[in-house]
Amino acid sequence: MSDQVTLTIDGKEVTVPRGTKVIEAAKQVGVEIPHFCYHPGLPVDGNCRMCIADVRTWNARAEKHFPARRPAVTCWTDAEENMQVFTDTDEVKKSRATVMEFLLINHPIDCPICDKAGECMLQDHYMQHDGKRSELREEKIHKPRLKPFGERIVYNGERCILCSRCTRFTAHVSKTHDLGIVNRGDRAVVELAQGSTFDNAYTDNVSDICPVGALTKTDFRFKKRVWFLKHTDSVCGGCSRNCNTVVDHDRAEIVRIMPRRRDEVNGHFMCNEGRDIYKSLAATVRTSAPISRVDELGAGPSWDDALAWAGGKLGEQKKGGKLAVIGSPWMSNEEALVLGHLAGKVCKSAWMDIKNDVIEGYPADDLLHTDDHNPNRAGVIAAGVVPGKKDGKDLAAIQEAIAAGEVEVLLVWGTGLANHYDSVEAMHEAVAKVPVVIQLTDAMDALSEVAQLVLPVRNWAERDGTWTNFEGHTSRFRKALRPHGQARDGFELLSAMCTAAGGKPPVKTFKDARKKLKQDPDSDVREVADGEFAFYKGQSLYRHHSGTTEV
Amino acid sequence: MSEQLGQNADFDNLIDGHVMPQPAYQGEFTEGEIVKYYNPSRMTLLEKLYVPAIIGGLMITARVFFTNMAKWGIWFTYWIRGKGKDAPKGAVTIYYPEETRPDYSPINRGKHILTMRQQKGPSGEALPQCVACYMCATACPAFCIHIVAGESPDPNIEKYCVEFDIEMDKCIFCGYCEEACPVDAIRLTPEPRMADYQRERMIYDREYLMTWNPTYVEDDHVYPGGHPREE
Numbered sequence: 057m058s059d060q061v062t063l064t065i066d067g068k069e070v071t072v073p074r075g076t077k078v079i080e081a082a083k084q085v086g087v088e089i090p091h092f093c094y095h096p097g098l099p100v101d102g103n104c105r106m107c108i109a110d111v112r113t114w115n116a117r118a119e120k121h122f123p124a125r126r127p128a129v130t131c132w133t134d135a136e137e138n139m140q141v142f143t144d145t146d147e148v149k150k151s152r153a154t155v156m157e158f159l160l161i162n163h164p165i166d167c168p169i170c171d172k173a174g175e176c177m178l179q180d181h182y183m184q185h186d187g188k189r190s191e192l193r194e195e196k197i198h199k200p201r202l203k204p205f206g207e208r209i210v211y212n213g214e215r216c217i218l219c220s221r222c223t224r225f226t227a228h229v230s231k232t233h234d235l236g237i238v239n240r241g242d243r244a245v246v247e248l249a250q251g252s253t254f255d256n257a258y259t260d261n262v263s264d265i266c267p268v269g270a271l272t273k274t275d276f277r278f279k280k281r282v283w284f285l286k287h288t289d290s291v292c293g294g295c296s297r298n299c300n301t302v303v304d305h306d307r308a309e310i311v312r313i314m315p316r317r318r319d320e321v322n323g324h325f326m327c328n329e330g331r332d333i334y335k336s337l338a339a340t341v342r343t344s345a346p347i348s349r350v351d352e353l354g355a356g357p358s359w360d361d362a363l364a365w366a367g368g369k370l371g372e373q374k375k376g377g378k379l380a381v382i383g384s385p386w387m388s389n390e391e392a393l394v395l396g397h398l399a400g401k402v403c404k405s406a407w408m409d410i411k412n413d414v415i416e417g418y419p420a421d422d423l424l425h426t427d428d429h430n431p432n433r434a435g436v437i438a439a440g441v442v443p444g445k446k447d448g449k450d451l452a453a454i455q456e457a458i459a460a461g462e463v464e465v466l467l468v469w470g471t472g473l474a475n476h477y478d479s480v481e482a483m484h485e486a487v488a489k490v491p492v493v494i495q496l497t498d499a500m501d502a503l504s505e506v507a508q509l510v511l512p513v514r515n516w517a518e519r520d521g522t523w524t525n526f527e528g529h530t531s532r533f534r535k536a537l538r539p540h541g542q543a544r545d546g547f548e549l550l551s552a553m554c555t556a557a558g559g560k561p562p563v564k565t566f567k568d569a570r571k572k573l574k575q576d577p578d579s580d581v582r583e584v585a586d587g588e589f590a591f592y593k594g595q596s597l598y599r600h601h602s603g604t605t606e607v
Numbered sequence: 608m609s610e611q612l613g614q615n616a617d618f619d620n621l622i623d624g625h626v627m628p629q630p631a632y633q634g635e636f637t638e639g640e641i642v643k644y645y646n647p648s649r650m651t652l653l654e655k656l657y658v659p660a661i662i663g664g665l666m667i668t669a670r671v672f673f674t675n676m677a678k679w680g681i682w683f684t685y686w687i688r689g690k691g692k693d694a695p696k697g698a699v700t701i702y703y704p705e706e707t708r709p710d711y712s713p714i715n716r717g718k719h720i721l722t723m724r725q726q727k728g729p730s731g732e733a734l735p736q737c738v739a740c741y742m743c744a745t746a747c748p749a750f751c752i753h754i755v756a757g758e759s760p761d762p763n764i765e766k767y768c769v770e771f772d773i774e775m776d777k778c779i780f781c782g783y784c785e786e787a788c789p790v791d792a793i794r795l796t797p798e799p800r801m802a803d804y805q806r807e808r809m810i811y812d813r814e815y816l817m818t819w820n821p822t823y824v825e826d827d828h829v830y831p832g833g834h835p836r837e838e
Contacts (some may be wrong), residue, residue, distance in 0.1 A: 166739075166765075167742055168738055168740030168742060168790070169738050169739070169765055169766040201765070202765065278739070278757060278758070278766055279756075281740075281741045281745070284741075284745075301805065342815040
C-alpha cells in the first residue's frame with residue numbers, strides 16, 4: 057500500500073497522504089466544504105453535520121463505485137484510493153439547508169449587537185447555503201446570557217451552536233479541561249468546570265475559534281464592528297516564539313491582535329499576553345523628533361544635521377577609534393545586517409553585542425511561551441551583531457571598557473540598557489564617562505535622558521521587517537500604523553548612517569537583505585489559508601484577510 | 608410548433624407569443640465590411656432653431672410674473688379694507704428667519720431624532736432605543752455618524768450607545784441611517800431649520816438628539832428578534 061491516495065472531488069483529481077480527511081483534501085483543489093465544528097488545529101468531532109457530501113467508495117472486487125446510502129461527514133471520512141466525492145448535488149445542498157435551519161431554531165439572531173457579526177460563520181453559511189425565513193413560530197429557548205468565563209471571556213448560551221470547539225480546545229490543546237457541555241437537547245449549554253477559574257494563558261483562543269458569537273472577549277467587547285477593521289500581517293514580539301499574528305486596526309489605533317496560521321511556528325493559536333501587547337505599545341513614551349544634548353546641534357536638530365553629526369562621530373572612529381555598538385534583540389534581521397555592517401565594516405569596530413531589552417515576563421510553558429521575552433535574538437546574532445573575532449568585546453567587556461573610560465562613541469539600539477546594571481543611577485554614572493552616546497530607539501527610557509543624541513525609529517507596528525524565532529523560522533511583519541512623528545525606518549536610517557560615516561550600505565533593498573541573509577522562503581508567506589475563504593467573499597461585510605485566523 | 612419555434616430567427620424576442628420588434632439603430636452604416644457608427648440627430652428643425660424654445664421660456668416667466676402680480680392685486684383688496692394680515696400673499700417670497708413655509712411635506716427629510724424607550728433606566732434616566740449596532744454609521748455615505756457603544760445600565764438591554772454624535776454640517780439627508788436602523792432608533796423629522804453660527808454646534812450629541820423633539824417608540828426592543836431576559 058502506498059502512502060498516497062488519489063481521489064476525485066467534484067471532478068477534480070487530488071493526491072493526498074493516506075489518512076488525510078476528505079475536507080482537507082478538498083481544500084487542496086479549491087473545493088470549499090462548509091463546516092462549523094471542524095477545525096484543523098483540533099481533534100475531529102463531526103457533530104455539526106454541515107460538511108456532509110456524497111462520498112462514493114471504490115469497490116475493488118466489483119470494480120465499480122457503490123452509490124452512497126447517505127451523505128457522509130467529510131471532516132471525519134479518510135480519503136481513500138479511487139474515492140469519488142460530490143459536494144454540489146441537490147441532496148447535499150438540501151441537507152446543508154436543513155442543518156442550517158436546525159441550527160437557527162434557537163439562535164437569537166441578535167447580529168446587530170453581536171461582536172462576531174461580520175466574521176461569523178453562521179452568517180456566512182446562512183447567506184450561502186440557506187437564505188430562508190425561519191419556519192419556527194414558537195418562542196425561542198432561553199439560556200443564560202452574559203455569563204463570565206474567567207475575566208477575559210463572556211459566554212452567551214443563546215448564540216451557542218454547541219459545536220464543542222471550545223471544549224475540545226481546553227481538553228486537547230491547553231489541556232486544562234476548563235469547559236464542558238452539560239445537559240441535553242435544547243437545554244445543553246457550555247459550562248465552566250467546577251472549581252475552574254479559566255485564567256490560563258490561552259483562554260482567548262476559544263473566542264477566535266468559536267464559529268458564532270457565543271464566546272466573546274471582554275477586551276474586544278463592543279469596541280468596534282469588525283467590518284471597520286483593516287488587517288495587517290504581523291508577528292508577536294512578546295517572546296522568542298514569534299507567533300504570526302494579524303493586527304486589526306482602525307485609523308491610528310490597534311484594536312485587537314489575532315493569531316495567524318503558521319504550522320511550524322505557532323500552529324493556529326497564540327497567548328493572551330501576546331494579544332495584549334498593543335496596550336504596552338500605546339503606553340510607551342516616544343519622541344517625535346531627534347533630541348540632542350550637544351551644543352553644535354541645539355536641542356531639536358533636523359534629521360539632516362543629526363545624521364551628519366552622528367555619521368561624522370562614527371566616521372572618526374574608523375582609524376583605531378573606540379566605538380562600542382550595543383544592538384537589541386528587537387531589531388529586525390535586515391536592520392541587524394546593516395548595523396553589523398556599519399559597526400564591523402564601515403567603522404571597523406569589534407566591540408559589538410546585543411543586550412536584553414525585556415527581562416520580565418510570563419514563565420515558559422510547553423505550548424507556546426518561551427523564556428526569552430525578546431523576539432529576535434537568534435536572527436540578530438545570525439545577521440552579524442556579535443563580538444568581532446579579533447579583539448572582540450562582548451557586552452560584559454564593553455561595560456568594563458565603559459567603566460574604564462575607554463569607549464569614545466557608544467551606539468545603542470533600543471531600550472533596556474539599565475537591565476545590565478544594578479540600577480538606573482549606576483547606568484547613568486557609567487554612561488557619563490562616554491563622550492558621545494547615540495541612541496536609536498522607538499521608546500524613551502533611562503538612557504534617553506542622558507544620551508547626546510536620541511534618534512526616533514519606528515516600532516514593530518510601524519515598519520516592515522523579519523524576525524527569526526528561537527527555532528530558526530523567519531516570520532515577516534508589515535507596517536500597520538503610520539509612523540509616530542518623524543520616526544524613521546531603522547533599515548533606511550542605518551543605511552543612511554553608513555553613508556554618513558563615509559561607507560556604503562551593505563544592501564539596497566529589503567529583498568537583497570533577505571537574499572544575503574539566506575532566509576527561508578517561508579519568511580514571506582502571505583497566502584497561508586488563501587482560497588479557504590473564497591465562498592465568503594461578497595457574502596459578508598468582513599473582508600477576509602488572506603492569512604487570517606483559520607476558522 | 609416546436610420546430611417552428613426553433614427555426615424562428617426572432618425566437619429571442621418572443622415574449623408571450625408576440626414578436627417584439629427590434630429597434631433599428633439609425634446611426635449605423637457600413638463602409639465596405641466595416642460597420643461604423645455616428646450620432647444621429649434627434650432634433651427637429653424647429654428645435655434646432657432654439658428661438659421658439661426661448662420664446663416659450665419667456666412666456667412661462669411672464670405668465671408667472673403676471674399671475675403673482677394679480678395675486679398681489681387680490682391681497683391689495685384685503686389690505687385696503689384693513690384685513691392685510693389675513694390676506695393670501697401674492698408672490699411666494701418668504702422672509703426666512705422670521706417666516707417659514709407651513710407646507711413642508713410630512714416626509715421631508717430634515718433634522719434627526721433619537722427615539723427613546725418607554726421604560727426608564729435604573730436611575731430613572733431616559734434610555735435611547737439605539738442598540739449601538741453601527742448600521743447607520745456603516746450605511747452613512749457622508750461618514751457623519753460617530754457612535755461609542757457600551758454596556759447598558761439596564762440589565763435587560765445588553766448594548767446601547769454611550770455617545771452618538773451626528774455631524775449635521777456633513778449630513779446629506781439621504782435617510783439611509785433611518786433605513787438601516789433595525790430598531791427604529793433614528794428618524795429624520797421634517798424639521799428643516801438647523802442653521803447655526805458655529806461649526807462646533809453643528810455636531811449634535813446623544814442628549815440633544817433625544818431631547819429636542821422627545822419621541823418614544825411603541826415597542827421597546829431588547830434587541831432585534833429578542834425577548835426579555837430570563838434568568
